Amino acid sequence: MSMVPEDLVELGRIVSAYGVKGMVKIQPYTDDRSVLQDIEQWWLARVSPRDGKLLSAYTAVQARRVREQGTDLVAALDGINDRDQAEAMKGTSVFASRSQFPSASDDEYYWVDLIGSRVYFEDSGELAGIVLEVMDNGAHGVLRVARHQADAQGEPAPILDAKGRVREWLVPFVSEHVPEVDVAGRRIVTRFPLDF
Numbered sequence: 001m002s003m004v005p006e007d008l009v010e011l012g013r014i015v016s017a018y019g020v021k022g023m024v025k026i027q028p029y030t031d032d033r034s035v036l037q038d039i040e041q042w043w044l045a046r047v048s049p050r051d052g053k054l055l056s057a058y059t060a061v062q063a064r065r066v067r068e069q070g071t072d073l074v075a076a077l078d079g080i081n082d083r084d085q086a087e088a089m090k091g092t093s094v095f096a097s098r099s100q101f102p103s104a105s106d107d108e109y110y111w112v113d114l115i116g117s118r119v120y121f122e123d124s125g126e127l128a129g130i131v132l133e134v135m136d137n138g139a140h141g142v143l144r145v146a147r148h149q150a151d152a153q154g155e156p157a158p159i160l161d162a163k164g165r166v167r168e169w170l171v172p173f174v175s176e177h178v179p180e181v182d183v184a185g186r187r188i189v190t191r192f193p194l195d196f
Helices: 034-040 083-088
Strands: 008-018 023-028 039-047 058-069 074-076 094-096 118-121 125-136 141-150 156-158 168-173 181-184 188-191
Touching: 008 034, 008 074, 008 083, 023 034, 034 074, 034 094, 039 168, 118 141, 125 156, 125 168
Parallel strands: 118 188
Antiparallel strands: 008 023, 008 094, 023 074, 039 058, 039 094, 058 074, 118 125, 125 141, 141 156, 141 168, 181 188
16 A cells, blocks of 8 residues: 655545546646646545545545546546446545646746745835635636734734734736745745735
8 A cells, every 4th residue: 555645735526427437527626637637646535625624544546548528637547447436436536746746837836836935025025924825716826815924033923804813815826916936935026015
């Protein structure tokens, strides 16, 4: 049995069986479909849609004949040989090891690599916040940033609203508003206005 990698990233969900020979249809998350097509070893697990907690152990599976089907993917998985077995996989999340991702091109980023990065204002160099999530609005990515400022020791301190919740800020992830991304340094620079 394979050791479960520590760097698993959830890339999609099996939504149904496809055909009668045991293929499954996968709904990929955002632009990660190419990763699922390029990586043969997937990890499957059931995840609670409410809180994201694992409901089953990870299982390694070899993906074969992965191809696009509209906005989804279809794949043959080793050990799944008929429609009933494939249908039983419905709702299972698909993961892959981050270390297996193909290299990104210049000026392209895997969104998972941006989560947790610190965001700084271009003009002042001051800390603006920390990326919580990257969302897709159909036209481009959007950084969902938890607002933080540097404390006396230079560490991030959350900026709270009147109800004690961390303020959030949405930043369009386009070069006009985000001129600098340093994935290795976990640093993003923005010129997007706070009051937009």
